[in-house]
Amino acid sequence: MTDIGLTSELTAPLPPSGQIPLIGFGTWQLRGDEARQAVSWALEAGYRHIDTATGYGNEQQVGAALADSGVPRDQVFVTTKLPPDHVGRERRTLRESLDNLGVDYLDLWLIHWPPNGTPGEDSWKVFVEAQGEGLVRNIGVSNYSLDQIDTLTNATGVTPAVNQIKWSPFLFDRSLLDASRKRGVVVEGYSPFRAAKLDHPELTQIAEKYGKTVPQVIMRWHVQRGIVVIPKSAQRERIESNIDIFDFELSADELNAVDHLTEA
């Protein structure tokens, strides 16, 4: 098992005082027993951060896998998300998420998408209250622009701790990363493989050099760049291999090359 722990250097600081493991396990499109099985394998393999959402319809299975794993609650970072069409029923949705997951707090609750394209200030106010009550340790957003994030900050004085956005070597955006960090917003990347070209020659070359796979190079690049990454797989071998990235290190030149990959 790979111990990625919650306190090693493999976390990003979450304002004001928390930590988020840089590697999480994504669960979109995992349903029913497949979801429970995959999350169980992920916990066995050493993942200590699970990403789900009300909209994924698998919170109960994620909760069952957590309960069966024997991993103490405070050793796993659990994220779920408010669907944009649940605006106005945030509290009920949160209660359902907690019940489904079988936990009494979330590590991270995200607004899944800007509701109707708006920043959703009213929802954000409920998020801030829920955090104040200890029901959620950290609060953030997903698929938000910086302007939308600034609107939430201006409305409440509380900046989202995380923005979960589509990210990969082919979507690397230094200015967005810097502007997010300047605001204290951790960038959490999703679809690291779906948003990449897994047979790209440069990635293949790097992977061959280290005797690793392209997905492992992509994972390693995220971690060395300090970007949270949450790959999904339904297959045990892939779940294990995607986290088996601690026996090699990309050079500064390789990191820079991966930053600037294009699909062409």
Ligand SMILES: NC(=O)c1ccc[n+]([C@@H]2O[C@H](COP(=O)([O-])OP(=O)(O)OC[C@H]3O[C@@H](n4cnc5c(N)ncnc54)[C@H](OP(=O)(O)O)[C@@H]3O)[C@@H](O)[C@H]2O)c1
């Ligand atoms: N906030 C949002 O709006 C949002 C949107 C999308 C995703 N997400 C989150 O981010 C997570 C990850 O994103 P994602 O699920 O879109 O895509 P992803 O993790 O980039 O890719 C998943 C796909 O890659 C395959 N795969 C996994 N490991 C592989 C490997 N080693 N080699 C080759 N193929 C591999 C999987 O197939 P198998 O399952 O067959 O292995 C699956 O088809 C989601 O599960 C979800 O938690 C959030």
